[in-house]
Amino acid sequence: MRPDDWYSTQDLTGFLAHAGGFLRSRPDLHTVALTVTETLRTNGLRSYGDEAPVFGALELDGQVRAAYFRTPPYHLNVTPLTPEEADSLAAHLAALGQAVPGVIAARETAEAFSAAWRRHAGARGTVRQRQRLYRLGNLTVPQPVPAGRARVAGTTDREQLSRWHGEFVEAAGHVAARGDGAWADSRISYGGVTFWESEDGTPLAMAGVSPAVAGQVRVGPVYTPAPLRGRGYGGAVTASVTRAVLASGVREVLLFTDLDNRTSNGLYQRIGYRAVADFVTYDFRDGRGSRPGEGPASGALPS
Structure with a gap:
């Protein structure tokens, strides 16, 4: 060659x-x-x-x-x-x-x-x-489901999305490919972020999705602020956004996790994601x- x-x-x-x-x-x-x-x-x-x-x-x-x-x-x-x-x-x-x-x-x-x-x-x-790249097998909603509900983020959530994206990028040790505001604008344009919010409407966690291309969608980023972790919000919003992707007709639902993060790897497997590579x-x-x-x-x- x-x-x-x-x-x-x-x-x-x-x-x-x-x-x-x-x-x-x-x-x-x-x-x-x-x-x-x-x-x-x-x-x-x-x-x-x-x-x-x-x-x-x-x-x-x-x-x-x-x-x-x-x-x-x-x-x-x-x-x-x-x-x-x-x-x-x-x-x-x-x-x-x-x-x-x-x-x-x-x-x-x-x-x-x-x-x-x-x-x-x-x-x-x-x-x-x-x-590790995961592909969804059979979706299983983690129990118990925490109090609250899922909601797709809109234009009024831009400041919240920008702040959380910046926190996520910093926590992950990455350099953002785009500014936080530009990222928020892009995701809002196609309904690409879902919140798990409390009953009074306070956002508790978020999960993003990529646009559908070639019959696949990738979930991410998934982020819960540090003081709110361990309460099931990340699992609830990930399951919710995954269900919404399936309802849209997409069958190839993917996500990446950091192999050093045992918590997220275990969570996604409980939801039904299976390792690809x-x-x-x-x-x-x-x-x-x-x-x-x-x-x-x-x-x-x-x-």
Whole structure:
């Protein structure tokens, strides 16, 4: 396999025409690529930063076998690769002189690409985060259900959403892909956040959902303020938003969790989510200990 079996482009329309069918063939493993490219298509190529995104695909025997994208200054996101494919991609990107501050991929792919990037670019990879992708099996509402009710957030909730999103990003140790207000506006535009609120209307927890793309929706972020945790609000709002997604006709309901958070992993399994694959985020640093590329990069999966 040769590095020039890959191609790179900044033309999103052309990339989707070429690789869109491949991405839709596994909407679970390709969920981030599907949702991010849809955001770029609908909201513009500068949705995640001032620099133009880069896309690419591997084509062999007339078929797309893998794809990647990067929305600077964030990490490279890659679909599952064999070790040979990972090596050829690293060689391809290094030959182009592309900055790669890190990679997010299924565990085996991330490990293989990290090793390949060190060979081709001299950058050492260190693990930032380990996540697990879950897919809904049979929905089970956790009992007992706490007092309160679910409500879709609207324009009057913008300040609350902005504040909670900022708290969530800080708690997760991420750098937001968009400002908190822009994130809130985007989610409000399609009813993308649901609150669990008390009987007097006070928000207690929230759960977001991505827009439906290729028959899949990804739940997240799920957030309960620290003083309100341990009371079942997060489970209640996650179950509620999952039920709403199913009622809309979507059958592929997904979510990511931090593998270090035993509480959330246990909760989602009780609700009915089942593990699909583990994902790893690597940061890359050169031999001088500095990270290549421009500005601070986040290992966060773009929302």
